Amino acid sequence: MSKLDVKNVNFYYGDFHALKNIDMQVEEKNVVAFIGPSGCGKSTFLRLLNRMNDLIPGARLTGEIRIDGENIYDRSVRIDNLRKNVGMVFQRPNPFPKSIFENVAYGLRVNGIKDKDFIESRVEETLRGAALWDEVKDKLKKSAFALSGGQQQRLCIARAMAVSPSILLMDEPASALDPISTGKVEELICDLSNKTTIIIVTHNMQQAARVSSKTAFFYMGELIEFNDTKRLFTNPEKQTTQNYITGRFG
Amino acid sequence: MQRFSPRAPQPATTMNTPQYPSAYASKKKRTEQIVFFLFRLLSGAVALSLLGILGFIIVKGFSVLSWDFLTLPPTDGMTSGGILPAIVGTLCLMAGSACFAFPIGIMSGIYMNEYARKGKLVRFIRMMTNNLAGIPSIVFGLFGMALFVNYLSFGDSILAGSLTLGLLALPIVIRTTEEALKDIPDAYREGSLALGATKAQTIWHVILPMAMPRVITGLILSLGRVSGETAPILFTCAAYFLPKLPESLFDQCMALPYHLYVVSTSGTDLEAQQPIAYGTALVLIIIVLLINLLANSLRKYFSNKIKTK
Numbered sequence: 182m183s184k185l186d187v188k189n190v191n192f193y194y195g196d197f198h199a200l201k202n203i204d205m206q207v208e209e210k211n212v213v214a215f216i217g218p219s220g221c222g223k224s225t226f227l228r229l230l231n232r233m234n235d236l237i238p239g240a241r242l243t244g245e246i247r248i249d250g251e252n253i254y255d256r257s258v259r260i261d262n263l264r265k266n267v268g269m270v271f272q273r274p275n276p277f278p279k280s281i282f283e284n285v286a287y288g289l290r291v292n293g294i295k296d297k298d299f300i301e302s303r304v305e306e307t308l309r310g311a312a313l314w315d316e317v318k319d320k321l322k323k324s325a326f327a328l329s330g331g332q333q334q335r336l337c338i339a340r341a342m343a344v345s346p347s348i349l350l351m352d353e354p355a356s357a358l359d360p361i362s363t364g365k366v367e368e369l370i371c372d373l374s375n376k377t378t379i380i381i382v383t384h385n386m387q388q389a390a391r392v393s394s395k396t397a398f399f400y401m402g403e404l405i406e407f408n409d410t411k412r413l414f415t416n417p418e419k420q421t422t423q424n425y426i427t428g429r430f431g
Numbered sequence: 432m433q434r435f436s437p438r439a440p441q442p443a444t445t446m447n448t449p450q451y452p453s454a455y456a457s458k459k460k461r462t463e464q465i466v467f468f469l470f471r472l473l474s475g476a477v478a479l480s481l482l483g484i485l486g487f488i489i490v491k492g493f494s495v496l497s498w499d500f501l502t503l504p505p506t507d508g509m510t511s512g513g514i515l516p517a518i519v520g521t522l523c524l525m526a527g528s529a530c531f532a533f534p535i536g537i538m539s540g541i542y543m544n545e546y547a548r549k550g551k552l553v554r555f556i557r558m559m560t561n562n563l564a565g566i567p568s569i570v571f572g573l574f575g576m577a578l579f580v581n582y583l584s585f586g587d588s589i590l591a592g593s594l595t596l597g598l599l600a601l602p603i604v605i606r607t608t609e610e611a612l613k614d615i616p617d618a619y620r621e622g623s624l625a626l627g628a629t630k631a632q633t634i635w636h637v638i639l640p641m642a643m644p645r646v647i648t649g650l651i652l653s654l655g656r657v658s659g660e661t662a663p664i665l666f667t668c669a670a671y672f673l674p675k676l677p678e679s680l681f682d683q684c685m686a687l688p689y690h691l692y693v694v695s696t697s698g699t700d701l702e703a704q705q706p707i708a709y710g711t712a713l714v715l716i717i718i719v720l721l722i723n724l725l726a727n728s729l730r731k732y733f734s735n736k737i738k739t740k
Contacts, residue, residue, distance in 0.1 A: 231625060233621060233624070233625065236620075236621075236624075238548060238549065261627045261628065261629050262627065264624060264625055264626065264627045265626065265627030266627075268625065268626070269621075269625035271618060271621065271622065271625075273618060275616075275618040275619060275621070275622040276622075277619060277622065277623070277637055278640075278641060278737040278738050279737070279738055280738055287623070287626060287628075287636070288626035288627065288628075290636075291623070291626060291627060291628035291629070291632045291636065292626075292627050323738070324738030325738070326738065337622070340622075340626065341625070341626065344626060344627060
């Protein structure tokens with residue numbers, strides 16, 4: 182059974198047909214990259230996986246998205262449980278205006294964990310996991326806004342990892358960061374990939390090539406090609422993919 | 432042959448620099464000076480007139496301020512004594528209307544911005560709230576009398592007065608709450624929801640704390656308005672002369688703005704009452720000022736609680 186199994190998904194914003202007949206299987210503990218030009222639907226597809234698009238009025242979906250065999254759009258699914266299992270990191274770092282500690286602890290608290298010792302150890306563990314502990318251990322009570330952009334983004338990754346999601350969605354997580362911070366985030370992605378399945382949307386094809394084992398190329402709402410990263414970048418099956426990765430458009 | 436490229440430096444002679452008319456620069460500067468002078472003058476005039484009012488009231492009213500003035504009921508046909516019942520009455524009315532308008536207003540604001548689908552209904556409610564805010568306060572008074580005093584038979588009472596004043600405060604509270612929430616970027620909502628928080632948790636733990644400083648500003652504005660209103664309590668609560676302090680929600684009470692009106696327009700000896708009127712006005716202003724100070728410290732407290740630095 183695949184970790185993620187997408188069957189014949191169509192998605193509409195009102196009249197606009199944003200995603201067309203998407204099929205995709207992702208195996209556990211993989212890093213999958215979504216690439217494609219702006220407006221191709223890759224972010225939209227990513228946001229279907231934790232039902233973030235539910236917030237948009239007029240959005241409509243047909244087809245099935247299964248995670249561990251369970252259709253996440255089934256009526257019986259509780260969205261908060263789904264989102265706990267499928268974490269998300271956004272394009273711009275969006276820490277809460279709380280202390281560094283509280284930012285990481287937040288996910289645990291809203292999911293009903295009250296045990297102080299557990300929360301403390303979990304916060305330390307996740308911050309270590311996000312390679313941030315040494316930089317922030319002396320200022321856990323300080324505001325998260327005092328951190329640099331790159332540190333904020335790693336804090337957001339730690340925040341997402343604190344509730345132990347089995348899939349982590351990342352929507353262009355490094356596009357607002359400088360090259361050094363980007364490097365750190367990419368390293369982090371590689372580290373985390375043995376704990377969780379990671380799906381990352383990126384505009385940067387080198388980044389996709391560096392971090393992912395499989396890559397999906399989207400164009401005009403269609404999944405053009407989904408293949409091993411190496412294969413897709415060296416010997417793509419489709420002409421459109423070839424055109425895109427060689428920079429002929431997009 | 433030099434190949435054209437955008438980076439290649441171009442010889443200065445070919446640069447096409449427009450010849451700016453030299454008189455224009457000084458004209459621009461003069462216009463700017465005049466405009467800024469006008470702005471400064473007008474802001475100064477506003478500040479001055481405010482200071483003028485305050486100064487006038489302070490000068491005229493300060494001499495009557497005394498411990499007795501604050502702690503005694505009016506005596507001798509309101510020509511001497513204090514204004515304690517009016518102070519207590521106004522505080523009761525403020526507290527009562529706050530108890531009514533704050534929770535309902537904040538909850539409505541949250542509902543309108545966070546829960547309700549953006550559509551005709553919300554637009555309609557918003558339009559009605561805006562209209563409500565524009566209705567003359569005497570009309571609120573009339574409505575309060577019809578509904579609370581007569582229909583619900585609360586009688587002329589603090590309860591009826593508080594509810595009427597609460598209605599008046601409600602649109603202010605709703606609008607400022609809604610605006611405050613609207614200004615919180617969706618990134619924070621998404622960030623919280625993505626961690627498995629419910630909508631209610633997101634609002635309670637992330638969004639509301641961030642909006643709190645501005646929500647409080649709205650609450651205080653409405654309190655200031657409520658404390659100074661005369662018309663809504665005219666037919667619903669206010670007593671002309673009632674030296675006894677209110678004992679229950681169903682008692683009538685005196686109120687500072689109404690007392691001010693009474694001592695300056697009617698009574699046994701307008702001449703003798705005049706200082707009392709200024710004293711009353713001064714006390715009213717001081718109360719509003721104190722509330723604003725309290726609001727400021729509350730705002731600071733909540734701003735510090737959400738850690739943005």
